[in-house]
Amino acid sequence: MDIDKAFYKNLFKNLFMDPCLVEFWDGDAELYGKGEAKFNIILHEPIPKSEIIRDASLAFGEAYMDGRIEIEGSVRDVIESLYNNHDSFLHQNPPYLRLAKFMTNGVKKSRENVQYHYDIGNDFYRLWLDETMTYSCAYFKSPEDSLIQAQKNKIELILRKLNLQEGQRLLDIGCGWGELILTAAQKYRVKATGITLSEEQYDKVQNRIDQENLKDLVDVHLLDYRELKEQTFDRVVSVGMLEHVGKEHLGEYFATVERMLGSNGISLLHTITGRDERGTNSWINKYIFPGGYIPTVSELIRHMEACGLYFYDAESLRNHYTRTLEHWADNFEQALPQIREGKDETFIRMWRLYLNSAAASFHSGNIDLHQLLFSKGPNNQLSWTRDYMYQ
Template identity: 40%
Template sequence: MSNSETSPDERFEQEGSRIETGRLAPGRAAMWLLAKSLRRLVQNGRLTIYDPCGQTWHFGPGGEPAVSVRLTEKVLPVQLLVNPSIALGEAYMDGTLRIETGSLRDLLSICMTDIDTIDALPGRRLTRWLDAFLSRRLHHNPISRSHANVAHHYDISTELYDLFLDADRQYSCAYFPIGTETLDEAQAFKKKHIAAKLLMRPGLEVLDIGSGWGGLAMELAQQHEARVTGLSLSTEQIAAARERAQQTGLFDQVAFERRDYREEHGLYDRVVSVGMFEHVGRSGFDAFFTTLQRVLRPDGVALLHAIGRMAPKGGSDPWIRKYVFPGGYLPTLSETIAAAERAGMWVTDVEVLRLHYAETLRHWSERFAQERETARMLYDERFCRMWEFYLAVCEMAFRNGRLMVFQIQLAKRRDAVPLTRDYIAKGLCQVVLSGRDQEPRPVQAAISAA
């Protein structure tokens, strides 16, 4: 083995002693410290790093996935130590971290297998402390800031979203009752699963908080003869939803308004919110559930579908917050339920979807990769790298980390829904079978057993 490819154990013995005697340059010392962390972190596969000083480092027990990465700037090891979340994403975006073999998803799979070890990294601990210290300011979203945050992510080209979303533009966790569904099938199941929990029937008035491009609202109007009001702060989404309602002939059943949920004063039989609660911010929980309690009729039912964290406290990733979802806050199930109860709401059903979003994001990543050149023409190479990293790092956070999706059914009255949850599976099965005479037997069985 050449001097440039000594084993990790030999490297640590040699360079560790140089650190102790002060004979190692700061850049080399940072790489040694980074390698020390990676030795604990990489527990599967094989990771090879070519550092800026021309040395090669190997980590992991071997096997698949196997990834090799080149770091091109001497400051990068220091940045990865001090703020790993920000530094890794930015280095990939800027091309100062180049993946020479394997893929980005492989790299993140290797590095994100052991979340406890990641959280124990010195830079990670510092970041979490700063987030906790600045939590109220970072995650406080008054109406004016909410408008700006939504515009940052949703008021970009609709063409971009069409590159990787399903035909209905469902930009939230899909539902995979079997696990082999296509993305479009899984998103259709998600909408039907939600409708079953809402106990839909003809003539109900529904409020959809965070209605996106209007797919769920139009499903409830078309399939269940509901009158739906959809709220969004995105100018692009509202325009697209209104156009679609006009084209499908549902304009007399659905209305889409660019309005904050806190400004809503109507009364509704059903309230649904899918993929919006993550933008409320911790300081806004009480306002959200107070609004829900105020606009829901006495015998009404509500359904909240949101990304959550399996942790004592919620939070947000610094890179995601900086580049993708400013103001975002991923709540824990416990703090969400506590806020609902403070508003006087009954929690009538809870379901935790664990790996469903990982599969959704895998589909999105694969679709985006197929249309990457089109995305590059819409924006640029750095944007494509940012979007790739966003989809991949989120997938691995759901697959290996502490993220999940929860659905909470809420009511004002304890008797607003049936005593057992059998109606959810029966309702979903009835809706699916009514639209598909030749439903495959495995799907029927999965729905019946849900």
């Protein structure tokens, strides 16, 4: 047995929680675990041991992207089996990444990071998101809800939690393609402002404001939330944006929200949360969300209270995000003929791995999604029960 194969055979011994068949580059195959293989992993060539030792997550992710590794069966099952084994490499960040998560996300760097992911093109996202172009966790009142219905449910749930009143001013930090601010203006007659760092999103929102004749109630700006000066709002919401802020800027985020909220103003934060402070994954950080950091709930509450904000409510939507990602992954596969017209196979495999690994991560409980409600000052006008959120 050559040295490379001996290294791999030892590596795969205790890697997965489910039985799997590994086929090596020379045609040899070995079954790991007891019972019928749940999936097959085919290694067309060895990955340098130095790359695996330095950063296994990045090494295997890149090998899948460029076709050195093939998976027969579900990509999600493979990743989830790794996550379910708490001794696997997916639960261990390399030392260099533990240092990198403290790198600063200033205004310029934040703009670059956001545009890297969101300015791939509206045409690309339109192929696999729902018709509202909502790119965040949906809310399934029933598991049978369609994706578009679940996204509308989510928007309505957020707006109810904010307890909106006609004529109030609402700010959406990281407004995406605008569904929330447009819905808020139409249904609650509030004056809604959206901000984004994505030029593609900004253009789309501008077009929607014009098409839906909402110029009197809705505006959008292409800028960083820290650049919005001398304005106050009754309500501030942020959906799927905080993950881009970075660990060392969490306090700055809450201090900025506190500054922008009027007296007794209410804010809702909808964000992915972690179980510990590892914060990110090296492959995700390099190829999907550069500069990202996933905070814990306790971190967020500490920062809120340090800024004098009052914390009211938290709700986990972890299972809802698993179902959302299942829809996105299915839509992505169905749209492959159109995607291949403008993207190469490496890009396609990268996004397949991202969507399926995210679904696996939520389903296994490795990460979560929370909505956190808080206010500036003790808001005594909020209902004493949660009934108003679900009427």
